Amino acid sequence: MKLLLALVGLSALVPAFLSVEHAASAEAAQRPNVVLIMTDDQGWGDSSYNGHPELKTPNLDAMASAGVRLDRFYSAHFNCSPTRASVMTGRHPHRMGTFGPGAPIRIQETTVAQVLHGAGYATGHFGKWHLNGKNGDRDTTTPPGRAILADDPLSPGKLGFDEWVSADNFFDLDPVLGRNGVVEKFHGDGSDVTADEAIKFIRKQATEGKPFLAVVWFGNPHGPHLALPKDKEPYKSRPENEQNYYGELTGVDRNVGKLRAALRELNVADDTIVWYCSDNGGAAGPKSTGGLRGSKGTLWEGGVRIPGLVEWPARIKKPFTSQVPCSTSDIYPTVLAAVGAKPERQIEPLDGINLLPLFDGQMTEREKAIGFVSDVRRPTSHATWLAWPYKLHLNAAGDQKGKPGKKKRPADAATTVNAVAGPQLYDVSQDPKETTNLAAEKPQLVAKLTDELTAWRASVEKSLAGGDYEGAAATSAPAAKKQKK
DSSP states (O other): OHHHHHHHOOOOOOOOOOOHHHHHHHHTSOOOEEEEEEESSOOTTOSTTTTOSSOOOHHHHHHHHHSEEETTEEOSSSSHHHHHHHHHHSSOGGGGTOOSTTOOOOTTSOOHHHHHHHTTOEEEEEEEOOOSSOOOOSOSSSTTTTBOOTTOTTSGGGGTOSEEEEESSOOOBSOEEEETTEEEEOOSBHHHHHHHHHHHHHHHHHHHTOOEEEEEEOOTTOTTOOOOHHHHGGGTTSOHHHHHHHHHHHHHHHHHHHHHHHHHHTTOSTTEEEEEEESSOOOSOHHHHTTOSSOTTSSSHHHHEEOEEEEOTTTOOSOEEEOSOEEGGGHHHHHHHHHTOOOSSOOSOOOOOOOHHHHTTOOSSOSSOEEEESOTTSTTSOEEEEETTEEEEESHHHHHTOOTTSOOOOOOHHHHTTOOSSOEEEETTTOTTOOSOOTTTOHHHHHHHHHHHHHHHHHHHHHHTTTTSTTSOOOOOGGGSSOOO
16 A cells, blocks of 8 residues: 555546646656557466467567566456556556446546656557447458547547557457558558557657657457468467467567567667556466466456566566566556656546566565456456455355356356355465365455455445546446447
8 A cells, every 4th residue: 555655645636647847857857668568368378488388489488587577467357448447547447437348448537648648758559449438340351440430539549649550359360450540451460560560659759769658459369360371380280279379379479579679679678668468367278277267257367367577677687576466457557656757636546556666676565455346336246355365256156157148158167166155265375276265264364355355346336436536427438338248
């Protein structure tokens, strides 16, 4: 909590950019560039540095060896749009009504792009956006594809980005994207297209000597999994579906290498934070989740534990691996602290914390627990509370049955282990697969963590009702009131 208050002890009003006075003073100090990379559906186990038996990810391996490897990194939610909202704001996505895939972010929120733009940064978004209240049901390769158009009230341009080449959902080969709101057809692998556009932006800013924020959100390895032949070649002995899945991740890995190489070529790598993660846990079986319990769509470790890598040579001089639990909600406060930017009016509360002390080797444990909830609108929905090393589950068994009128989740032996109705407590430091329920052995701890989780959930419900905006309308854009799940 002390870390959080030190960063954001500001009034909770409506979004705004930095004051002119603060922006001018911030310009005088050297500040790091920021590159935020996110994949779509890459599980905890989907990298060779994490021990995948077939997948080859040499560039991710190199990044893991050069910076901080966050071995207990979590997505704020088990689905894509909510986690992206957490990166943008530092807040749990249900505070702003971003409940699931295709649910919109609220325009009243303050985003990392707005704050850095106000601090004199050039800001660019490249790839999958999925925060504009649309699910992108259109064909990805035929115009208008999934291009985000200029009149979209929740486009990247409306939320702080100077430039954007973006889609409203995932895409694979030969995508159609929106360049600053104008439809444009591209050719090749979607990861190549995304990285190439980001590199153009980075090159321009580096040449002009302007600090930049580049948000690079790949559309892979989300289904339907269509990889280039050259990316499938290393896996030709595997079944076709695995060739495509691994091939998409090989394309992502190649482009992580291209981005890192471009930063070095431009002599800005030392002063650039590169933060890599996924948007939720794996969806391609036990190898994808690293054998953890559950998968995408659940709050078990397999659904929310994800790859997490941070490289920043000027500050992280010696590589190390951290077991301190961290979240995608931590990205916003950490980036703001790193660049020395404070919004004039911060929407509170934040759920994330500033991780700079961890990067400096001064944080060995997390003081603030991490809360997760499946759907805060439903009182009986699955919710968890990660107070290291323990993880409390409430209403887990009920959520496994699915929602009325919805298909049940696929049968998963790892998910149904200990599917009991009461509280479940696991020491995930010793039991990462969540197999041994300690609730009966530690009733006092269960009661304490239950109270904490209940209070946090009530806070999220208050935010959802609009209590964080001081009377500002707490509704989404008209086109985004209803979303498909």
